[in-house]
Amino acid sequence: xxxxAPLLVLLLLAGCTGSPDTRGPFPPGAELVRDAATSFASVxxxxxxxxxxxxxxxxxLRQIEGDATxxxxxxxxxxxxxxxxxxxxxxxxxxxxxxxxxxxxxxxGRVPEMYAVSTFLGxxxxxxxxxxxxxGAKTEGQExxxxxxxxxxxxxxxxxxxxxxxxxxxxxxxxxxxVSADAARRFARLWVQVPPAGDHLSPVMIELSLTRQNAxxxxx
Numbered sequence: 001x002x003x004x005a006p007l008l009v010l011l012l013l014a015g016c017t018g019s020p021d022t023r024g025p026f027p028p029g030a031e032l033v034r035d036a037a038t039s040f041a042s043v044x045x046x047x048x049x050x051x052x053x054x055x056x057x058x059x060x061l062r063q064i065e066g067d068a069t070x071x072x073x074x075x076x077x078x079x080x081x082x083x084x085x086x087x088x089x090x091x092x093x094x095x096x097x098x099x100x101x102x103x104x105x106x107x108x109g110r111v112p113e114m115y116a117v118s119t120f121l122g123x124x125x126x127x128x129x130x131x132x133x134x135x136g137a138k139t140e141g142q143e144x145x146x147x148x149x150x151x152x153x154x155x156x157x158x159x160x161x162x163x164x165x166x167x168x169x170x171x172x173x174x175x176x177x178x179v180s181a182d183a184a185r186r187f188a189r190l191w192v193q194v195p196p197a198g199d200h201l202s203p204v205m206i207e208l209s210l211t212r213q214n215a216x217x218x219x220x
Contacts, residue, residue, distance in 0.1 A: 020141030020152060029137030029153040033177055035185035037131035041123040043187075045069035047212040048078075054204030055083070056194060058168045059114075062088055069217040073097055074117035077219045096219055114166070126165040131187060133161030134175060142181060145188050146211055149181035157192075171195040186213060 049065040066078015076095040081088055091102045100111045113119060120126040137155040144150070157173040171194065178189035187210060194204040 020143045022141040024139075024141075026139040026142065026151055029139040029155065030134075032139060032151055032153050032179045032185065033131055033134045033137045033155065036177065036179040036187040037128055039185050040131065040187040041128055043121065043213045044071065045212075045214055045217045046121065046210050047215070048208065048210055050206065050208040052204065052206050054194070054202055056166075056168050056204050057197070059166065060084070066093070067212070067217045067219075068095075068117045068121055069219070070117060070121055071217070072219070074121075075217070075219040076117050077217075094219060120165075127187070127190075129161060130157055130165055130175070130190075131177065133157045134177065137177075140176075143178070145178050145180075146209070148188075150178040150188050151181050153177045153179060169194055186210075 045068065047067050050061075051063045052059070052061055060083040061080065062083055063081040064078060066076055066080075068074075068076035068078075074095065075097075077093065079090065079092050081090045091104055093100055093102045095111055095115075095117065098111055098116075099109065100115075118125060122128070134153075134155040134157055137153050140152045140154050142149055142151050154174075154176050157175050159169065159171045159173070162169040162171075162173050173195075174193040176191040177187065180186040180188055189210065190206075190208040192206040192208075194206070196203050
């Protein structure tokens with residue numbers, strides 16, 4: 001098992017307490033995901049925490065946490081841990097005006113398109129497209145996520161949709177989406193399982209937490 005696996009378990013469970021309440025009745029999964037997509041389309045800033053368990057070719061990210069905003073042409077700041085050969089490298093990063101700087105100085109220059117804030121945040125960006133693409137959505141229960149009640153929805157994102165967000169992915173994704181139980185229907189958390197690329201390989205799991213939506217973000 002990857003050394004990152006325990007971290008991902010903690011990431012998922014950090015905001016979820018107790019066993020899911022499956023007693024219902026709950027709103028239909030398709031309705032919840034649709035409402036979450038509509039709500040998320042207006043989000044311009046967010047605190048994010050993500051981790052990857054497994055190897056996704058061309059996507060060396062292991063862990064990332066920080067704040068991002070669409071303001072000022074897309075800006076972000078935080079910490080990242082990326083695969084580097086047989087080891088890995090941790091660093092702080094700042095994105096501003098399409099340029100990235102890091103501390104220690106491991107990367108500098110234009111932000112690769114796949115990491116640009118506008119690639120994932122915004123009304124037509126990647127996370128919104130993933131939500132729009134969820135099929136077979138089914139509400140699985142209610143949990144506590146980041147101190148608030150949230151409804152968990154299971155479903156599938158077709159490979160064609162996933163590939164449009166991350167080119168490294170071509171297969172259908174198994175996903176779980178957490179949507180706030182209140183009327184705001186915020187997109188709070190995402191779990192993705194990418195099928196293994198070959199025999200004897202394990203699936204890749206990606207966890208993403210989204211908090212402090214539309215809160216002010218200061219990139220120093």
